[in-house]
Amino acid sequence: MQISNMPNLGKVNEEKLNLAGIRTAEELVAIGTESAYLKTKHLVDKVACLHFLYALEGAICNIPKKGIPIQRKAELKSFYQENQ
Numbered sequence: 001m002q003i004s005n006m007p008n009l010g011k012v013n014e015e016k017l018n019l020a021g022i023r024t025a026e027e028l029v030a031i032g033t034e035s036a037y038l039k040t041k042h043l044v045d046k047v048a049c050l051h052f053l054y055a056l057e058g059a060i061c062n063i064p065k066k067g068i069p070i071q072r073k074a075e076l077k078s079f080y081q082e083n084q
Contacts, residue, residue: 001025004077008055019044023057033057034079041083049078 003014006025020040022028028036033056041048051065053076058065070077 003028006059007062010037012057013052016044016048028056029060033076034062037079038083041053050057050077053080 001024003017003022003025004011005041006028006038010056017028017036017040020036022031022036022039030048031039033053037048037053040052045052053067054065054073057068057072059066059078061068
């Protein structure tokens with residue numbers, strides 16, 4: 001499956017992930033949210049934002065970003081802050 005067909009991720013984010021070496025939805029799911037974020041941040045988008053991190057999580061879980069549980073959002077926000 002193409003990454004751009006996943007929830008929350010369009011062609012722009014698909015291109016960023018492709019440039020980071022993540023080419024399919026299956027690869028994205030396998031690598032996981034945090035690893036995909038770090039790989040993209042270090043290789044492609046030095047200023048990747050918190051909303052990109054949420055978009056990855058939602059895509060991997062096959063839900064809209066707004067559907068991410070509050071506890072998981074808090075974990076992701078903490079991860080984001082630690083990696084700035």
